[in-house]
Amino acid sequence: MSSELFNAINYLEKEKGIDKNILLEALEAALISAYKKNFKSANNVSVKFDEEEGTMQIHARKTVVEEVEDEQEEISLDAAREINLSYEVGDIVEIEVTPRNFGRIAAQAAKQVVTQRVREAERGVIFSEYADREEDVMTGIIQRTDPNFVYVDLGKIEAKLAKSEQISSEEYHVHDRIKVFVTKVENTNKGPQIYISRSHPGLLKRLFEMEVPEIYDGIVEIKSISREAGDRSKISVYASNPDVDPVGSCVGPKGQRVQAVVDELNGEKIDIVEWSEDPVVYVSNALSPSKVIDVLVDEENKATTVIVPDFQLSLAIGKRGQNARLAAKLTGWKIDIKSESVARNEGLLSEEIQEIDEDDFLFD
Structure with a gap:
């Protein structure tokens, strides 16, 4: 084992971020395997590195016994004490068995191990970096x-x-x-x-975090997202501080913040609504831009019947049912939308709720 190899290992640790100990452990395993394969040995062996000297040695590990039955694995007590008088039965003796011509084999094994481990370690470094x-x-x-x-x-x-x-x-x-x-x-x-992914709701959430400081700082919280990627999305937001307008924060001055997200998603329409723990308010908000007259809540089945002005029915349902579908997914409530006239005929509209005229919405 040359000092150049140790220099190379130190370089890899410094430049590639690969732990030197990992390389040495892999190299030790490869050298042991090469030794056993090339020298037909079944000994329990270990490798000792000397970085300062730039050398390595193969040591056979043998158990001290009274009477030797397996010379590959055992050494007599008398023979062991010729090495060191302190040995007792049961101790492990390490005896150097490095072959004279082992250098070439060791160099080849070292090259293979270093190449393989560098590849694996680089993968590990990349994985650690991207896992975050x-x-x-x-x-x-x-x-x-x-x-x-x-x-x-x-x-x-x-x-x-x-x-x-x-x-x-x-x-x-x-x-x-x-x-x-x-x-x-x-x-x-x-x-x-x-x-x-480009279609995952998480992309929408992260883009708003990047554009809206109040979300990033935790002042405004994104409660839920429903998305039909490339077409339309709904996002519900909440602020515990009553002085903070969560929807306005996300829209931004002159709509700049939400427009930046829309531009990144190539024109995907985004409805931002305020979250509420009251299902009547939350479902009404979620059906934006449609106006809602009343919301009847079935808590047991987590279902709602939403009554909208006749002229707003198609807007509430949306093209191919998209608005209602996204609102239901956003809120987690089933939503059945009925027009005002149908609701009155079915007796679903409370007496105190006055008929709403279309003119009420002209300047809304």
């Missing part, structure tokens, strides 16, 4: 695309954006910069694997 980014947003550069994946360079690793995690209305071009949500980081036999 799970459920976070990262910016990458698109390297290439195929019918199933968009390949995104995230720095030290390439991630695959699966078809199911893409936004169908988006086009992905090579060399474009793109923000992605890291859903999972795994350390596999092939190295670290990062799973990313």
Whole structure:
């Protein structure tokens, strides 16, 4: 074992962040295996390194016994005491058995181990670095695309954006910069694997955290998100401080904050509503931009019947039922929407609730 190898190991520890002890442990295992294979030995052996001298020695480990039955594993008490008078039966004696021509074999084993361990350690370093980014947003550069994946360079690793995690209305071009949500980081036999998404609700949440200081600081809390990626999303927010307007904080001056998120998501519409523990208020807010006359609550079945003005029915339901569907997912309540006229015919409208005229909404 030359001093150059120890220098190389120290270099790898300093420059690659690979623990020297891990390399030495792997090297020891490889040298023991090489020794047993090349010299037909079944001895219980160990390796001793001397970094200062730049040398290594193979030592056979033998148990001290009164009468030797297996010369490969045992040594007599008399023979042991010729080495050191303090040995007793049951002690382990280490005897140097380094072959003279072991240097070439050791060098080859060392090269293989170092190469393998460097690869594994680099993977470990990369995994540790990216594991901390799970459920976070990262910016990458698109390297290439195929019918199933968009390949995104995230720095030290390439991630695959699966078809199911893409936004169908988006086009992905090579060399474009793109923000992605890291859903999972795994350390596999092939190295670290990062799973990313553009359609995950977590992307919307993180983008708002980046744009809205009140959310980042915990002054405003995102309570729930429902999303149909690329088309429309709803987000409910809450502030415990009554002096803070959670919706206004997310919208920002002249709508700048929410517009930044919309731009990042290529025009995805975003409704920001205020969360409330009162289901009547919360469901009403969630159906924005539709106006609501009344909400009938069935606590047992966690269901609501929402009454809206006749001229607002289509707006409340939304195109292909999208507005109602997103509101139900956002609140966790089933939502059945009825027009005012139908509700009156069914006797669902309270007497004290006055008929609402369309003119009431013209300047709202």
